[in-house]
């Protein structure tokens with residue numbers, strides 16, 4: 396079969412179970428596509444072909460025996476921020492270019508138990524800092540919709556791999572938008588879960604109070620399958636929450652769009668820099684939801700202007716602390732011929748980290764330093780609480796909140812925006828992480844250059860099922876999520 400990559404995850408599980416094709420055939424099919432098409436997209440840092448085929452063969456044995464877990468034999472790509480035992484894990488950085496993890500991240504381990512086959516590790520901005528995936532030591536990834544544009548970031552490799560059909564779904568992480576924005580730029584569905592829903596154990600830390608892993612796929616249904624694997628309490632992550640996990644797949648029709656109250660924040664649709672096509676597509680999608688029975692309610696989110704400054708203090712502060720461990724002593728890159736310990740630290744870190752990461756370490760260290768701690772870090776924490784309260788107040792009168800995922804469609808590769816311009820592009824995603832809320836991106840059409848536009852729906856705590864369900868119903872009534880980039884139509 397030449398079109399296995401066109402199947403949904405559910406169709407794949409059915410085909411595997413009824414032996415229409417084997418996991419080896421399916422896996423080989425994706426490996427062929429990666430070999431032929433990823434030379435143009437550059438979504439993978441590491442392809443683990445041999446291991447993938449071995450896992451596929453093992454999956455085929457389990458499938459034959461019957462009673463296999465539902466996803467047995469389905470391939471996946473992992474963002475290179477998740478530790479994989481015996482396989483290089485770089486976080487997009489030179490400083491981890493030689494790092495082979497001695498253990499699996501919980502998300503990866505759960506994937507193995509579920510029978511998933513790992514195709515490889517996909518590209519990302521260094522330590523997840525960025526919005527284009529250009530901050531990777533391993534080079535830029537191309538957007539499958541237009542190869543001269545970025546796929547977004549930081550989970551740009553995950554998004555590009557799925558959008559080019561080089562993986563049926565992928566893991567991503569979201570600290571300030573890194574699942575939702577690349578999903579938006581590549582025409583995919585991506586879910587950022589409530590903080591604490593998915594284990595962070597073995598997920599290389601950027602900003603620990605904001606980081607959260609989640610699924611990226613073509614549809615809400617495909618995301619639901621992966622969420623069933625990823626979600627759940629983990630004793631190895633003290634911030635993971637002990638709370639029952641929904642069955643996200645069987646819940647796909649649990650929430651009705653009929654009667655759903657969708658909050659439209661006044662402040663969000665007047666943001667300078669909101670592209671006219673993006674605004675139009677998002678408004679059309681809201682109109683569609685209204686036709687399906689939802690009520691649109693205008694709401695206030697008064698703290699909108701504080702999102703960018705607050706996040707860009709807190710995230711670098713946590714990063715400066717988290718990244719202290721890369722010192723050239725224990726693991727990772729070490730400079731040549733250090734003259735003494737200080738020289739070893741200094742040169743290993745200045746040679747091993749890229750420019751954006753160094754910039755954030757400097758800003759974060761400054762914000763945490765004795766004389767400035769109260770003025771910057773403590774103040775930012777107070778504003779963070781106000782942002783959260785703003786959302787809690789809004790959820791008293793609405794069920795979900797709608798927004799664009801990003802003010803624009805995908806930038807051109809090499810556009811070289813200033814940090815301020817780049818950071819302003821995160822305006823719609825950052826607050827969700829600061830408040831710890833769940834949010835989802837769904838594709839809702841294209842701009843005049845045929846680049847995808849995304850709608851973001853933000854839910855109250857633990858409302859992942861509801862978000863997936865609403866998007867699933869929207870996707871039953873529309874076909875934006877079925878559109879494929881020309882490169883995905885190519886056969887390997």
Ligand code: GLN
Pocket residue numbers: 523524525526548549568569570571572573574601710821
């Ligand atoms: N673009 C944001 C940043 O650069 C968010 C990244 C993320 O979510 N990892 O920090």
